[in-house]
Every structure is written in structure tokens, then in C-alpha cells.
Amino acid sequence: MSGARNGSRAGTAARFRELHHGRQPGEALVLPGAWDAAGARIVADAGFAALATPSAGVSASLGYADGECPAEEMFAAVARIARAVALPVTADIERGYGLPPREIAERLLDTGAVGCNLEDSVAGKLVPAGEQAEFLASVREALGPAPFLNARVDAHLHGAEEPLAEALERGRAYVAAGADGVYPIGAPLDDLAVLARELPVPVNGLARVAGGGPSAAELAAAGCTRVTFGGGLAARAYDSVRADVRALAAELRPGS
Structure with a gap:
């Protein structure tokens, strides 16, 4: 059975x-x-070819703020999602929760996910590019060649002095370290177009589901060949529930 699962x-x-x-x-x-x-099955039923787990959405569903979910709960949630659908699942696992690369790889593969995001900042500060590249290379070696390693680049998110130049430098270093894709989160469309043109791997753009940022179509037009939504879909779902519950509570107040 183990061989069949691995195959x-x-x-x-x-x-x-x-x-x-x-x-x-x-x-x-x-x-x-x-x-x-349940959300994974909705995505599958809609006909999408694959899905991504958002750390912010998973954390919220488990009662944690983004960035505060314990590793064991995050990996367990990813495993439940991966078991629920036949689609390929890639997981946002932040920066690996302080685990050594081999343990990150083992836990990820145990969930059934076939890809992951790893970010290059901690507590709002960029990790030195060389240090992050070494970390990614170690994770790549531990994962083996098959899983898709998406390297998040936080230069635009955390105020690098020259974010595009920083993102390019980091992107090239991460690709050399074995990353299969680069995710310059928060980069504007013009910068994404440059990154997509200059980097030899797929560039991941962050889309917004309710305005206030680029759409999936705009990101694709800029050259992004992968589009994700972060915790946007989860936030929108919880906003809808919040509005319904508040309306219900107002109906139940005396004199309403």
C-alpha cells in the first residue's frame, strides 16, 4: 500500500x-x-485543476491569528483538505514554523500535499537573502525533486528600499537554490511584469476577490502564470457570516 500511495x-x-x-x-x-x-470540495466541484491552502484562512478557522497557528494544527488541517479531494494541493506553511528542513519536508509529504509556499520574512522583517537561499536549498533536498517549491518574496510587503531590485535579487537566488516558482507578494502589476520577464520560473500573483487590488485576469495579463488569493476567500466568507449573525442578533433584541 505504501508503494501505491507514493506512486x-x-x-x-x-x-x-x-x-x-x-x-x-x-x-x-x-x-x-x-x-x-468543505471548501476544498467546493473548489473541486467548480472544476478547478488544483487548489492552495491559505495560512491566514486555516489559522482563522482554527481560532488563531495569522502567523500564530501551531505547526501540528496547520499540517493536520492541510492533511484533512488533501484527503477530501483528488486535486493537487499546495500548502502555505509560512516559513516552516522553525522546524528543520527535513522535518518540514516529512510533515508536508505526510499531509498528501504536493507543493508548498515558504516565505522569506519573520515577524515583519526580511531574512537575509543568502540565509533564505540556503534554507530553501535544504528544503529542496529534503523534499526531493517532485513537489513544487514556491518561494515567497516579501520585499514589497515589508518595505525594502528598492523592492523591485530586491525582489529580483532574491528571486534569482531562490531559483538557483531550487525553487520552482517565485511569489513576490504585494508587488504592483508593473513590477510583476518585470519579474515575470526576468525570472526563468512561474511568477505567482496575489489576486483580490472583492476589489482593492489586481484581479486574476490583470495578473495573468502582467505575465503571472500562477494566481492565488491568500486568505481573501476565507475573509470574505467570514465577513458574510458575521453580517448574517449580527442581523439575526438585531432581530432578537427586545423592541426590534
Whole structure:
């Protein structure tokens, strides 16, 4: 059985990797963010080819602020999502929760996920690029060649002096370290176009689901070949529930 599972996972990983490549200009792999098993099934039923788990959405569903979810709870949630669907699942695992690279790889692979995001900042500060590149290289070695390693670049998010130049430098270092994709979170469309042109791997853009930022179509037009939503879908769902519950509470107040 173990060999069958490993073979199935390898096939799913290869399928996920292939989804990133061979796309026409202006076309992107769109990965909705599912934060629980029910949401994952909704994504699958809608016909998407793969999905991404958002750390912010998973954390909220478990009662934690973004960045405060314990590793064991995050990996357990990813495993429930991956078990719920036949789609390839890639997981946002922040910066690995302080775990050594081999343990990060083991825990990720145990969930059934076939890819992950790893970010390059801690507590709002960028990790030195060389240090992050070494970390990514160690994770790459521990994961093996199949899972898709998406390197998040936080230069625009955390106020680098020259964010585009910083993102380019980091992106090149991370690709050399074995990253399969680069995720310059928060970069504007013009900078994303430069990064997509200059880097030899898929560039991941962050879309907004309710305005206030670029759409999936705008990101694809800028050259992003992968689009994710962070915790945006989860936040929108919780906002809807919050509004409904507050309306219900108002109805139940005396004199209403």
C-alpha cells in the first residue's frame, strides 16, 4: 500500500508541476484558497485543476491569528483538505514554523500535499537573502525533486528600499537554490511584469476577490502564470457570516 500511495502522490505532483507550464500569454493557473475540507470540495466541484491552502484562512478557522497557528494544527488541517479531494494541493506553511528542513519536508509529504509556499520574512522583517537561499536549498533536498517549491518574496510587503531590485535579487537566488516558482507578494502589476520577464520560473500573483487590488485576469495579463488569493476567500466568507449573525442578533433584541 505504501508503494501505491507514493506512486499516486508522485503522479499528482507531476500533474501539478505540469499545470504551471505550457500556458499561452495572458493565461494563468488559478488556485482558489480552501481553508477546510468543505471548501476544498467546493473548489473541486467548480472544476478547478488544483487548489492552495491559505495560512491566514486555516489559522482563522482554527481560532488563531495569522502567523500564530501551531505547526501540528496547520499540517493536520492541510492533511484533512488533501484527503477530501483528488486535486493537487499546495500548502502555505509560512516559513516552516522553525522546524528543520527535513522535518518540514516529512510533515508536508505526510499531509498528501504536493507543493508548498515558504516565505522569506519573520515577524515583519526580511531574512537575509543568502540565509533564505540556503534554507530553501535544504528544503529542496529534503523534499526531493517532485513537489513544487514556491518561494515567497516579501520585499514589497515589508518595505525594502528598492523592492523591485530586491525582489529580483532574491528571486534569482531562490531559483538557483531550487525553487520552482517565485511569489513576490504585494508587488504592483508593473513590477510583476518585470519579474515575470526576468525570472526563468512561474511568477505567482496575489489576486483580490472583492476589489482593492489586481484581479486574476490583470495578473495573468502582467505575465503571472500562477494566481492565488491568500486568505481573501476565507475573509470574505467570514465577513458574510458575521453580517448574517449580527442581523439575526438585531432581530432578537427586545423592541426590534
